[in-house]
Amino acid sequence: MEQKGFLALFSIVIGFVANSISVPMVILLVLMILDYVLGITAAIKEEQKFDKSIALWGIVKKIGYAVVILFAILVDLLISQGIDILNWELPYKPIFAIVATIYFCGLEFFSGCRHLITIGVPVPQFLIKFSGFLKSKSEKTLELDGDE
Secondary structure: OHHHHHHHHHHHHHHHHHHHOOHHHHHHHHHHHHHHHHHHHHHHHHHOOOOHHHHHHHHHHHHHHHHHHHHHHHHHHHHHHHHHHHOOOOOOOOOHHHHHHHHHHHHHHHHHHHHHHHHOOOOOHHHHHHHHHHHHHHHHHOOOOOOO
16 A cells, blocks of 8 residues: 555655656756867867866766756745645745756856856857846845845
8 A cells, every 4th residue: 555655645746746847957968968069079170188086077067067957946836735735825836846957047148158158159248148037036036034
């Protein structure tokens, strides 16, 4: 019986995660791939060598982004289920995952622009500023009490 309960819970979580995949998450995936490829290209241009350990840690960092977004999805699930079960009257929308995703889009976008500049591609200043805008707006969207 416990196995059925675990499978039911696992199914709910997988379903919620699958339903949480959004356009910004797809954009983040594209930005992460572009940043990785551009980072390798910039490293080769700058140093004429490829460091496997740096490339590996780049992948680990991007996997870390996915884990943070998964945590945010789980927080959204926890809060939405808690609101339903406890009948709380809260004006809540599940936004933690989307805000975390937009934050990481800003980081990846900025990093990609930096790599393009290293390669020698002129990047308009407004695009660089836009990446900072994404990062700062997403940070301010979910400021909790006590944050400064």
